[in-house]
Amino acid sequence: MHDHLLSLLIWLPIAAGVVVLLLGERNIAAGRWLSLIASLATLALCVPLWRDFNTHTAAYQFVQKAAWIARFHAYYALGVDGISMPLIVLTAFMTIPVVIAGWRVISARPAQYYASFLIMEGLMIGVFAATDALLFYFFWEAMLIPMFLIIGIWGGPRRVYATIKFFLYTFLGSVLMLAALIYMYVKAGSYSIAAFQALPLTLAEQRWIFAAFLIAFAVKVPMWPVHTWLPDAHVEAPTGGSVILAAIMLKMGGYGFLRFSLPITPDACRELDLLIITLSLIAVIYIGFVAIVQPDMKKLIAYSSIAHMGFVTLGAFLVYAIVKATASTQGAGMGIDGAMVQMISHGLISGALFLCVGVLYDRMHTRQIADYGGVINTMPVFAGFMVLFALANTGLPGTSGFVGEFLVILASFKASFWYAALAAVTLILGASYSLWLVKRVLFGPVGNERVAKLNDLDGREFLILGALAAVVLLVGIWPAPLLKVMEPSIQHLVSQAIATKIPV
Amino acid sequence: MNPHLLIAIPLAPLIAAVIAGLAGHRIGRVATHTLTITGVAIACGLSLYVLKQMYWGGVGTFNGPVYTWLVSDGVHIQVGFLIDRLSVLMMSVVTFVSLCVHVYTIGYMSDDPGYTRFFSYISLFTFAMLMLVMANNFMQLFFGWEAVGMVSYLLIGFWYTRPSAIFANLKAFIVNRVGDFGFILGIAALFSYTHSLSYTTAFAAAPHIAQQTLPVFGGVNALTLACVCLFIGAMGKSAQVPLHVWLPDSMEGPTPISALIHAATMVTAGIFMVARMSPLFEYSNAALSFVLVIGATTAFFMGILGVVNNDIKRVIAYSTLSQLGYMTAALGASAYSAAIFHLMTHAFFKALLFLAAGSVIIGMHHEQDMRKMGGLGKYMPITAITCWIGGLALVATPFFSGFYSKDAIIEAVGLSHRWGSTYAYWCVLFGSFITSLYTFRLLFMTFHGEERFRHAAAAHGHDEHGHEAHGAHEPRESPLVVTLPLIALAIPSLVIGYLTVGTVLYGNYFGSAIMVRPQNDVLAQMAAGYHGPLRLALEGLVGWPFLFALAGFATAWLFFLRRPDLADAAAVKFAWLKRILDQKFYFDWFNEQVIARLGRGLGTGLWKVGDQGVIDGALVNGTAASVGWFGGVVRRVQSGYLYSYAFWIVIGLAALLGWFLVHA
DSSP states (O other), X not given: OTTTHHHHHHHHHHHHXXXXXXXXXXXXXXXXXXXXXXXXXXXXXXXXXXXXXOTTOOSOXXXXXXXXXXXXXXXXXXXXXXXXXXXXXXHHHHHHHHHHHTTTTOOSSHHHHHHHHHHHHHHHHHHHHBOBHHHXXXXXXXXXXXXXXXXXHHOOTTHHHHHHHHHHHHHHHHHHHHHHHHHHHHHHSSOBHHHHHHOOOOHHXXXXXXXXXXXXXXXXXXXXXXXXXHHHHHHHSOHHHHXXXXXXXXXXXXXXXXXXIHHHSXXXXXXXXXXXXXXXXXXXXXXXXXXXXXXXXXHHHHHHHHHHHHHHHHHHTOHHHHHHHHSSOTTHHHHHHHHHHHHHHHHHHHHHHHHHHHHHHHHHOOOBGGGOOOHHHHOHHHHHHHHHHHHHHTTXXXXXXXXXXXXXXXHHXXXXXXXXXXXXTHHHHHHHHHHHHHHHHTSSSOOSHHHHTOOOOOHHHHHHHHHHHHHHHHHHHOOHHHHHHHHHHHXXXXXXXXXXOOOO | OOHHHXXXXXXXXXXXHHHHHHHHHXXXXXXXXXXXXXXXXXXXXXXXXHHHHHHTSOOOOEEEEEEEEEEETTEEEEEEEEESHHHHHHHHHHHHHHHHHHHHHHHHTTTOTTHHHHXXXXXXXXXXXXXXXXXXXXXXXXXXXXXXXXXXXXXXXXXXXOHHHHHHHHHHHHHHHHHHHHHHHHHHHHHHHHSOOBHHHHHHHHHHHTTOEESSTTOEEHHHHHHHHHHHHHHHHTTOTTTTTHHHHGGGSOHHHHHIIIIISGGGHHHHXXXXXXXXXTTOHHXXXXXXXXXXXXXXXXXXXXXXXXXXXXHHHHHHHHHHHHHHHHHHTTOHHHHHHHHHHHHHHHHHHHHHHHHHHHHTTSOOBGGGOOOGGGTOHHHHHHHHHHHHHHTTOTTSHHXXXXXXXXXXXXXXXXXXXXXXXXXXXXXXXXHHHHHHHXXXXXXXXXXTHHHHHHHTSSOTTXXXXXXXXXXXXXXXXXXXXXXHHHHHHHHHHHHHIIIIITSOOSGGGSOOOGGGOHHHHHHHTOOOHHHHHHXXXXXXXXXXXXXXXXXXXXXXXXXXXXXXXXXXXXXXXXXXXXXXXXXXXXXIIIIIHHHHHHHHHIIIIIIIIIIIIIIIHHHHHHHHHHXXXXXXXXXXXXXXXXXXXHHHHHHHHHXXXXXX
């Protein structure tokens, strides 16, 4: 089974999605249960993936290779290492709450809704599992289509503006990446990512490729200043769309930096790392301030996502500054570790927060903070969960939100006092926007008659939020297993990042 | 020492807290408080057992891991315990006060709908505080540090429908986060030199780090920067100027947690932390001077605010600020043992004062304004007597516990030759007068003099809210679950100083747990002149601090008992001073009107101008618009009229031919 495990992870949800689509809207009861079973089965497939993963090697595991487009030497090649494997597990895990969250809420074309999410799950796993650049690109672009549909069909009133903005932004970036991939294919004679990583490139070539990658990944992350599509997309997207967008899709950008930019263009990265670090710190501080004043809950969480993702890009690109300041790579791995943990943690916490907003939206049909107040009086259990996730969002130790930020701050001090000091401002800003939100929405006397009539969580919602809370706490209290899985791959990545690829 | 026994100490209250929190409403009130009290009692019993083992049983320091939190880049970050005489003393104080507060809560919160939730929180707090003091590494220290802050946040906002409470808890969390900003930088600074988060490594590296210079602010000593950053964390948690603003507001929480968290334990975490880090601070005179000046300033100026406030809990809160300032000043004078000694005595008598105030508040039916009290001593004798004991300990009356710790601090600061020590000495010495003034003012206004609650009841007669007129009944003494903890705390407030001063302060109790370099060791000089607690107290009777305290007593007696009209006249005469004090030196005004406003304004500006104006307006939609404009122009060319195309063909042909002719 292990030879086909990754294929199963990709195609099982896609096949299930197609079946749900064929069953149609009339058999929606069966379609719902099939979606749930398929998403649970996909997570179950992650058990052998995690259990049998060898934590002592940086090499790709569970590899599979078959001819795909022979004319272009493109292969259907799959494999995972310590960087992609945890992201696949995250994808499989986060799809389940989305399926459950839509259970009774989605009334318009539910079969198409579920099918979109299942197909998207498979495509996203494909992005992380592909070891062939053309296959990677196929999944990368294909996953935009279901997301485009989800926002465009089940979205809010300004969904057309949001979808077009989302699509053009991400597509523009991707096209430049494709050009870079084709250029390297021509030089290397293969689409294998490993071949690209080994390919010698002059500094000028690396600069161009780095720029192409940067645009593609920066839009996805998103980094300041190409971030404005995200708040619009989130606001218009249905709850499930926001969850997947925040939890998984943003991680594609971070993954791209780690998988492509650092190992393929290390010399350009060394030269331009200050650019990335500056943009990351701007994301942390500028966006942190912007988040404070948002009147819309979803926009607030969207901006908070951008600020948190700043830690991912900061941690990933600390290596050069650390080497420059200390003449040693000690600490570089910690920065990338922090970036990875931050990606996983942000997937859980932002997903949970969007689900919380969804719980409120389903009842009140408004996302404006001003329309709430004193929700804790009528929904005490829900309030407990939301306070927990908001505290996790502030990076409270004992929750997953702390681990990544802590590691990145520790590593960044090695690079420069100022990087650490500016990054640490997130302690203040994160607390300000997260807890001010909590104060205005949850605490206080009952805000209005509609709040007074709210019902607390039902079993379905309790199950979702409870499961997320358990994982958020588990990763916060005992992150060692996660770090252990990543360690060899990240050490290997550091060695790739500091090596030069300029031909002598 | 058996590690399992040590693990049981924080785990017992944690398990109780989790069960109480998740199932409290199902298992009921009695089961909840029985469970949580058992949990804390186990922790307290075991802590005292460990204390006994270490002091009399000759058991050495325990320093070992519990589990590996994570390994990153070869750095093992572990959860682990460092149990030495410093941490075991803290564990004992924390769990003992927590136990008293747990019992007291049965009475104080008896009619509150959040009863089980409250017990869950205070047990969770006890766990977090124990993790903080037992830590052997900076990660766990930070975990405990933030976890106690989180529980404090939840408890200040315990009555979540009150706007003032949820304002106060947000404020407390954010102000503490400002401190934590420094704290985490301090940890990162040490990490960058040691590549480890364990205390032992950092302590061993201190002399080496002290030789390093960091290229910031034109080059600063690396250890000084690290220590100042760590201390900024302590300024947040231990409420030192200017990060003190959250503590008076924290009184919005129920009184038991004011005693436990905002007097006896959590706010002393900063003091404990600096004492724990003495092997680092000792190598930076600049950092210690900073500590000394901040502490002394807090001690004096925050005490003054206690004199003008009328809310019984807030007066005690300002007193706590001032006493924390004393402890901080002691740290700055390298008298770490004196700081911890005062921390211990203060934990007892300040918890006592808060719980006594709570008892008064119950007796007054949730009235906290001292102007509506007076003469309560007759009705609440146990509360009054225990409160007097706490008050006398607070003003450092010889023989009371506070005397031994506070006089030592004043003397130690006086002996210190560090930069800023002269200023600090005057602050802490005059502070004795202020302490005495607000303490006796509180005692007189509450327990003696005219029975003003009768007027208050009359004025309160027509109550618009419809509930029964408060204070209409005569106040009664509180039930046994309330008074018993008062008595349990009054005993150590009375005797613990006398009994332990020879050991803790002058007997080298702490041994290697606290490190003082010989040239800084003011306590050693004082120990040379120490001849037992009796003689110390007798000498104290004619010492300057006690004479200042007597002056404070006389002033309070004159202004607040004998001639209250004089106090009113003074308030009119010095109206400008009164305004400054009523505005609490304008710290809150500055934070709310300047800093918070700037923050929100910056956020709005970046959002509206940066994101919506420049990025979306000019760049994104601007690009889309210019594509649209270009399309519009091009569209005009493709009109579909044949004559138009023909016209353009002719023009194009002519231009092309012209070009060829010119270049041929």
